[in-house]
Amino acid sequence: MHTGTPSKLGRYEVLEELGKGSMGVVYLARDPLIGRLVALKTFHVGHGLGDTEIQQFHARFLREAQSCGILSHPNIVTIHDIVVPAEPGDVFMAMEYVRGSNLKQLLQRAGRPELEFTARVVCQIADALDYAHSKGVVHRDVKPANILLTADNQVKITDFGIALLNTSNLTQDGQMLGTPNYMAPEQIRGTDVDHRADIFSLGVVLYEMLTRRKPFPGDNLTVVTYRIVNESFDPPEQYVGKLHPGLREVLERALAKNPDDRFTTASEMAAELRRLLPVASTPLVGENTAELLAETMASLPGLDLPELSVPPPPVLENEPDFRLPVPSAPASGSDTRPPLLPPPEPPEPIGELRAEDGEGSETRPPLFMPEPPLPEITMPSLPEVAAAAPPPPPSAPPPAAVGPGTGEAVAPPPESAAATPAATSKRPIDRRRLALLGAVAVVALLLVLLTLSGLRRLAGPDTEAVYGTEREAARQQVEQLLSQGRSLLDEGRIDQADTTFGQLLELAEARRDAVRESYRERVAAGDRREAETRSEELEWLAARIGEGEDALRQAEDRRQQLAFEAARDGVVRDSMESARIAFEEERFEDARAAALTALEADPGVSEAYDLLADLEPQLTRTRRAETRPEPRPPPPPTVVAPKPAETQEVAQVEPPPPVVVPDHGVLEVTFTSDLPRGVLLIYLNEDQLLREDFRFIEKTGLFKRPRSYTGNLERRFEVATGTNTLKVYVSGARNRPTEVEQLTANFPAGATRRLTIRVSEDGAMNATLH
Structure with missing residues (x-):
C-alpha cells in the first residue's frame, strides 16, 4: 500500500x-x-x-x-x-x-480495432447515453478515457455527472473539464449545453476509433478549439483509405456545428450504425482487437490477463504434413506421434537460412513473413540419432520417413512446403523456434529499412533542402513585414500599417497550414527529427502571428485616438468660424459662446483666448447700456371720482389656477451603431450637449474572444424653446473621415422632438430629427 x-x-x-x-x-x-x-x-x-x-x-x-x-x-x-x-x-x-482497461489505453496500442468492434462499442455507449438523457442527465465529458472495457468483454461508461461537480475545472488525471478535443462547439463558446453535446463527443470517439486520429488536430489548445468551432473535420479517408459506405454521413451528422443538425437522440445514431453494419450477430472482440486488449490489460499493474473470446483459425483443406522424420521404434499399444499442426497457407519463400552446428551444418526450411504472430507450439523432445544422414542429391527425391512403431513410409511434404531437414538436431525444439523467430525478426527489420530507404529515394534527396530554403524565405518575409508595419505605425500612417500587418497574418497563417501538413506527413513517415524541425517552426509562426495580432490592436487603438482628435478639431474649427462671423456682425454674446465651445473641446486654442480678449470691452459697453435706468414718465393728473351709491355686496369668486406651461422643449436622442467603437459628439447651437465614447464589444466563449455587436444608446435632454441648431459628429471608422450632420428645428414649449442617429459598420451616418 x-x-x-x-x-x-x-x-x-x-x-x-x-x-x-x-x-x-x-x-x-x-x-x-x-x-x-x-x-x-x-x-x-x-x-x-x-x-x-x-x-x-x-x-x-x-x-x-x-x-x-x-x-x-x-x-x-x-x-x-x-x-x-x-x-x-x-x-x-x-x-x-470495473476490472479491465479503457478505450484510451486500447487506442494507444499499435493496430486499429475491427470495424464491427468499433460499431459495437459506439452503439453500446450511445444506448447508455440515451438512457441517461431520458433521465435528464447529460455527461458532458464523453471521451475514450471514460469508456471502460471490462475483462469479460463488456463496455461501460463512467464519470456520469462528474463534469457538473467540479469547481476547479479539472477531472481525474488533471485533464481540463470537458477535454477540449471532445468538446462540442457550444461548450467552447460557453452557451447553453444539452444532450446533443454528448452526441458530438461520441462522434469524435467514433472518428478516433476509425482512424486513430483526432478529427480536429492542432498544435495547441487555441488551434484545436478554433477548428472545432469554425472548421470541418479532417477527411477520414486520408487516414483509412476507402471508408465504409454511410459512415461518412454518420460522422457529418454527429459532428455538425449546429446542434439542430445532429442526430436528435443518441439512440438514433446507434440505430443508423446498426443499419449500416451487421454488429448484432458479431462478437464484441475480434481476433485483432483481442490481441490489442490482451496487450493493453497485460500492461496494467496488478491485473491478471483475462481470457478473451477469439474465434479459432480456419482449418485448411489438403494441408501439407509438417511432421519431423523420426527413427523407427518398437510398436506399442498406442500411437505416440506428435500432434499435427495446421499452419496457415505460407506465402512465397524469400530465401533459405543455413545454420552452423557443432557437429556439422544443416539446411533450414525457407523463411516466410507470416501476418499473424507464431502460435505457441509444444512438441515432445526427439530421441538422439547416431549420425546425421548425408543430404540427398538435388535430382533425387527425398527419402521417405518411417513412422514410429509402424514400419510404414510417411509421405514427404509437397514441393511448395519447407524441405525436410536432412538430420535431426540434438537441441530441444524451443531453441529451434527461438532461432527461427530471431531470423524472421532480422529479415523483417531489413525489409522495413529497405522500404523506408526506397521511400526516401522516391521523395527525392533535396526534400529537406527545399524545405529549409522555403522556411528561411518565409521567415525573412514575415520579419520584414513585421518591422515595416511597426515603422508605419510609429509614423502615424495607420492605414498603411494596418494593410502591412494584414499581409503579415495572411502569409504567416498560410505558411503555418503548409508546415502543419508537412509535420503530419513526417510523423506518419516516422521521421522524428524532421517532424521536430517543423514543430519548432510552428512555434515560431505562432509567436509571430500573436505579435501581428497585437500590432493590429495597437493600430486600431491609434486609429481611435486619431478619430477622436479629428472630431475635436472639427468642433474647434466650426466653433471658431461661428465666433468670427458673430463678432463681425456685432453679435458679441454669440461670439463669446462659440469661443468658449472651442476652448471646451480643446483648451489649447490660442485664437479663442485672443477673441475673448477682444470681446471683453464690447461686452462691457453692451452690458452698461442694458443696465442704464430709463427716465420716469410724469405722474398722471389726480381725478376725484364721485362717491358711488351703496350697492349690495357680491361674493368674490376665486379665479381658476393658471395653467403651467413649460418654458422648455425636450430632445430625445436614439443612437444605433454597427460600428463597434468610436466617438459621438452632439452640439446644441454652440454648446456641447453630449459626448459618448462608445464601445460595443463583448467577450464570449471559453477563451473570452472579443465579438462586436449592434449597440444602442438612449438619452433625454431639456432644451430652450425656439429655433435650435444641432450638430452631430461621429468618428472611428477606418479609412473614413469624421461624419458631420447639421439639423435645425423649432422647439415649442413642452414639445418633444426625437433625434435618431444610425451608423453603419463602415462608419456612414444618417441623422434625422422628428
Whole structure:
C-alpha cells in the first residue's frame, strides 16, 4: 500500500490506490457489510475554500450524485454510495469496481480495432447515453478515457455527472473539464449545453476509433478549439483509405456545428450504425482487437490477463504434413506421434537460412513473413540419432520417413512446403523456434529499412533542402513585414500599417497550414527529427502571428485616438468660424459662446483666448447700456371720482389656477451603431450637449474572444424653446473621415422632438430629427 493511503474511508476498508488526480484519489476498497469490492473516488474540497463555498459544494455534490445515482444500465458504471462528512473535508463516492482497461489505453496500442468492434462499442455507449438523457442527465465529458472495457468483454461508461461537480475545472488525471478535443462547439463558446453535446463527443470517439486520429488536430489548445468551432473535420479517408459506405454521413451528422443538425437522440445514431453494419450477430472482440486488449490489460499493474473470446483459425483443406522424420521404434499399444499442426497457407519463400552446428551444418526450411504472430507450439523432445544422414542429391527425391512403431513410409511434404531437414538436431525444439523467430525478426527489420530507404529515394534527396530554403524565405518575409508595419505605425500612417500587418497574418497563417501538413506527413513517415524541425517552426509562426495580432490592436487603438482628435478639431474649427462671423456682425454674446465651445473641446486654442480678449470691452459697453435706468414718465393728473351709491355686496369668486406651461422643449436622442467603437459628439447651437465614447464589444466563449455587436444608446435632454441648431459628429471608422450632420428645428414649449442617429459598420451616418 502506498504511503499515506488510509486504511479505512467511512465503513469501507481501503485495499490499494488505483489512481490519483488533481481533484482527488481513487482507491480499491471492500465493503465489509456485504463483502463487495468497490472503487472509492474522493474529491478534495477543503483547500482554499471558505465555509460557505464548502457547504455549497456539498449541496451541489449531493444533488448531482443523487441525479446520477438513479442511473441503472448495463453500460453505465453504477454508483452505490456517497459520503459527505459532517466536518469540512473530503467527500467520496463508492462506485462499481470495473476490472479491465479503457478505450484510451486500447487506442494507444499499435493496430486499429475491427470495424464491427468499433460499431459495437459506439452503439453500446450511445444506448447508455440515451438512457441517461431520458433521465435528464447529460455527461458532458464523453471521451475514450471514460469508456471502460471490462475483462469479460463488456463496455461501460463512467464519470456520469462528474463534469457538473467540479469547481476547479479539472477531472481525474488533471485533464481540463470537458477535454477540449471532445468538446462540442457550444461548450467552447460557453452557451447553453444539452444532450446533443454528448452526441458530438461520441462522434469524435467514433472518428478516433476509425482512424486513430483526432478529427480536429492542432498544435495547441487555441488551434484545436478554433477548428472545432469554425472548421470541418479532417477527411477520414486520408487516414483509412476507402471508408465504409454511410459512415461518412454518420460522422457529418454527429459532428455538425449546429446542434439542430445532429442526430436528435443518441439512440438514433446507434440505430443508423446498426443499419449500416451487421454488429448484432458479431462478437464484441475480434481476433485483432483481442490481441490489442490482451496487450493493453497485460500492461496494467496488478491485473491478471483475462481470457478473451477469439474465434479459432480456419482449418485448411489438403494441408501439407509438417511432421519431423523420426527413427523407427518398437510398436506399442498406442500411437505416440506428435500432434499435427495446421499452419496457415505460407506465402512465397524469400530465401533459405543455413545454420552452423557443432557437429556439422544443416539446411533450414525457407523463411516466410507470416501476418499473424507464431502460435505457441509444444512438441515432445526427439530421441538422439547416431549420425546425421548425408543430404540427398538435388535430382533425387527425398527419402521417405518411417513412422514410429509402424514400419510404414510417411509421405514427404509437397514441393511448395519447407524441405525436410536432412538430420535431426540434438537441441530441444524451443531453441529451434527461438532461432527461427530471431531470423524472421532480422529479415523483417531489413525489409522495413529497405522500404523506408526506397521511400526516401522516391521523395527525392533535396526534400529537406527545399524545405529549409522555403522556411528561411518565409521567415525573412514575415520579419520584414513585421518591422515595416511597426515603422508605419510609429509614423502615424495607420492605414498603411494596418494593410502591412494584414499581409503579415495572411502569409504567416498560410505558411503555418503548409508546415502543419508537412509535420503530419513526417510523423506518419516516422521521421522524428524532421517532424521536430517543423514543430519548432510552428512555434515560431505562432509567436509571430500573436505579435501581428497585437500590432493590429495597437493600430486600431491609434486609429481611435486619431478619430477622436479629428472630431475635436472639427468642433474647434466650426466653433471658431461661428465666433468670427458673430463678432463681425456685432453679435458679441454669440461670439463669446462659440469661443468658449472651442476652448471646451480643446483648451489649447490660442485664437479663442485672443477673441475673448477682444470681446471683453464690447461686452462691457453692451452690458452698461442694458443696465442704464430709463427716465420716469410724469405722474398722471389726480381725478376725484364721485362717491358711488351703496350697492349690495357680491361674493368674490376665486379665479381658476393658471395653467403651467413649460418654458422648455425636450430632445430625445436614439443612437444605433454597427460600428463597434468610436466617438459621438452632439452640439446644441454652440454648446456641447453630449459626448459618448462608445464601445460595443463583448467577450464570449471559453477563451473570452472579443465579438462586436449592434449597440444602442438612449438619452433625454431639456432644451430652450425656439429655433435650435444641432450638430452631430461621429468618428472611428477606418479609412473614413469624421461624419458631420447639421439639423435645425423649432422647439415649442413642452414639445418633444426625437433625434435618431444610425451608423453603419463602415462608419456612414444618417441623422434625422422628428
